[in-house]
Amino acid sequence: MHTLLYNCLIMCFLLHITTARAQNDMELVWADEFNYNGLPDPEKWTYDVGGHGWGNNELQYYTEADPDNVSVKDGQLLITARKEQYENNVYTSAKLVTRGQQAWQYGRIEVSAKLPKGRGTWPAIWMLPDLPSLNWPSDGEIDIMEHVGYDPGVVHGTVHTEAYNHMKDTQVGQQIQVSDFNETFHEYAIEWTAEEIRWYLDDKLYHSFTNEGTEAAWPFNKAFYLILNVAVGGNWGGAKGVDENIWPQQMIIDYVRVYQAKP
Template sequence: MADARHLTGRIFGALLWSFLAGCAGQPAARDAPHAGTAAGAERTWTFEPVPAWRDEFDYTGPPDPAKWSHDLGGGGWGNNELQHYTDRIGNAAVADGVLTITARREPAGEREYSSARLVSRGKGDFLYGRIEARARVPHGRGTWPAIWMLATDRAHGGWPDSGEIDIMEHVGFDPERVHMSVHTKTYNHVIGTQRTATHTVPGAMSGFHRYRVDWTPDAIRGYIDDAPVFTFANEGSGPDAWPFDRPFHLLLNIAVGGDWGGQKGVDTGAFPATMEVDYVRVYALAADGGGGD
């Protein structure tokens, strides 16, 4: 890939981000924490003050089709999950300023659980940015809610080669412990090298908390309620370790059971189980790229 440490690369990335998000940029305002480059230098990156893409869920009915599509079906989703994803309003609905994703114990497809998985693919695809959601996660052993990102064009190959960014994951058998992670060809849980951080969030299931990543050419940094939790630096060794040079899109879902979420079984009495999302906001990386090298 082009060397992102040069100014031209930063400008190109920011302009491409704005084009993909379909929104005009705004003057730079807010600072991100320092991110170390592969050479060990530090820069301060800035983000636009106004979201280039957002959903405030200030309407009533199904999720906005201009922003979200549904992944549909069962089949385990690569993790032996138990749910069948639908586009029914009973699994994903907006009311009173909140998106509610609901996993239910009911026949759906050939599965015993239904749920929803919203994706912004083709409607909100981003190259770098500050991505933030305010959410409340569900109670219940066997629930596995997530706010996360996948590569849109899979230019570096299938999973995990093109990368995954987990902004928030929570497994119900380990309540109030939130996980932030990345997956790449070099760093993933299948080979025991996954880069992740966990953080206890008191009240994660009873109240709303802010989950955020600041994604720049130098690093992916994760925050919960603005407290730094996770850092994954671009070590400069290429796409096997850093495939995060391509557009990504958002996913919001609740899985049921699975290789991780179902490790301690599934409490059938926990359903219906809901994740509530107050907003999702994406701020573009500022066109000037931030501080100097």
């Protein structure tokens, strides 16, 4: 019994040292600590706008710079999905992107977030390639965090490529349980190199995806930009319907930090 406990303590210590060493080999290259009030910093964030379903039959209209859907207050970013009529949609929300402002090839991306709850919510922290036009899925997608409200507490980390994507039901992902997802801030992170992408929850490694050496499996050799959004319904988020009595719902972001290898 004592030997087992000792071995567990040694493994935990080594994991802590490994993570600390990985971060010490990197430097902070971009961040938003949200230490201001108002709308998100326009030098860091822009918006995807519209209500056409976004390829997933989603129900929300993403507004642009509307403080009812996105604001920064008391050191936190608030993305709010609401039940309200807007054009042909009955929900509104916001989708922030760093496209056109900043993109990164490799590094560690960290987002501390508290997630919304309820059937029909679909918050996501994810990345797409910074290209003039996108050919999905062959250009790649990195899902740092996704959560669907009908399956509370199950957080997903996934990649989509030409070889591995949900249209073929071949997507490569892993899940981890986060019981207090809507009550406590947790850090959702990836570490991305030329050889591998690794997913972390509060510095705990729970998933990895390795470069197989083919473009169909690994399109992650170019710069990607970051996306923060709360969708409503959709093919996955609305697979078991939408509870009309839970709105508004928020994803609250405490910080976003990007590290890359030191020169």
